[in-house]
Amino acid sequence: MNRTRRTVGLLFGGCSAEHDVSRMSAANILRALDPEKYDIVPIGISRNGHWLLGNAAAPDAKSLEIPSDAADVALLPGRDGDLIVLDATNKTIRLDVVVPVLHGPNGEDGSVQGLLELAGIPYVGSGIMGSAACMDKDVAKRLLRDAGLPVVPFLSVTPGKQVDYQTATETLGTTALFVKPANMGSSVGVSPARSAAEFDKACALAFRYDTKILVERSVAGAREIECSVLEDHTGKLSASPLGEIAPAQSHGFYSYDAKYEDAAGADLRIPAVLAADVASRIGHLAVEAFRVLGCEGLARVDFFVDPADETTIFLNEINTLPGFTAISMYPKLWEAGGLPQRDLMDVLIGHALARHGRKRAVSNA
Incomplete structure (x- = not known):
């Protein structure tokens, strides 16, 4: 079907530690999308995983806000690859394409991409494999x-395969290290470590965000x-x-x-x-x-x-x-x-x- 206008689903928020960054990104993208070409349907995902229609922020706001009084919506595959959004009134909104403005786990890792593949709807960005x-x-x-x-020399660490500071420094050839969650972005959970005490503290922080962390050589x-x-x-x-x-x-x-x-x-x-x-x-x-x-x-x-x-x-x-x-x-x-x-x-x-x-x-x- 050829249409001069497209309906764009703008997914934002999400359950990751990058929730706030996602809302800032979404506000900027919303302003960038040409209103002469696109009808935009904001779909916010709350921190606890609820999908909600709408945006409660002013047009010039720094972040998109997820309406606190909105009803949950369900997403279902429709005919010819459309994604159908079912809201509280049971009406449907057909989306031509989705822009998943979701940073970090549960959005950038292939999970949402898999949902959109199953629904047969076009979406911006990498597919399941590249995302994961x-x-x-x-x-x-x-x-x-x-x-x-x-790549910077690194070690992969899990709760069942931990290393101490001395082992890490001997393996990586430096006393200056960086510790980070394996699955996170926006520098969330990232810390430098130049001593055993800093290393233990950095690992504890990184493990707050993931079950696998990386220890990398610092490039001075x-x-x-x-x-x-x-x-x-x-x-x-x-x-x-x-x-x-x-x-x-x-x-x-x-x-x-x-x-x-x-x-x-x-x-x-x-x-x-x-x-x-x-x-x-x-x-x-x-x-x-x-x-x-x-x-x-x-x-x-x-x-x-x-x-x-x-x-x-x-x-x-x-x-x-x-x-x-x-x-x-x-x-x-x-x-x-x-x-x-x-x-x-x-x-x-x-x-x-x-x-x-x-x-x-x-x-x-």
């Missing part, structure tokens, strides 16, 4: 390492470089100009507070000042990592660059649903590359619809 692989930093780093891409004074990768409706991949994040000395690293709580928490430098050949290599590595991990649509790829030798590059991690807040790097890097966020959303929705069409053609062959 990138969400688990342990799995992602193993795949990247096996493909020959440079590393420059934090980010690249946005975008896939268009034809499958062509493009790398954005690069950006650099310089955290304020008071934070030490790009923590959650530096990202979202402190307006002076970091200096975002776009474009990053790097030699042309180094910038080109980072862009190439970003696209290659995107392919290796089976990403689709969009991803932000984060790197560490050795300040003493910028040819020494480490791939840190990949975010398949990166932040879209007003200060987030993903849309900012594309704006620097000449693609405003309104046009960026058109590309992402165009990719979702085209991919859906290709998959249906294959399944019907």
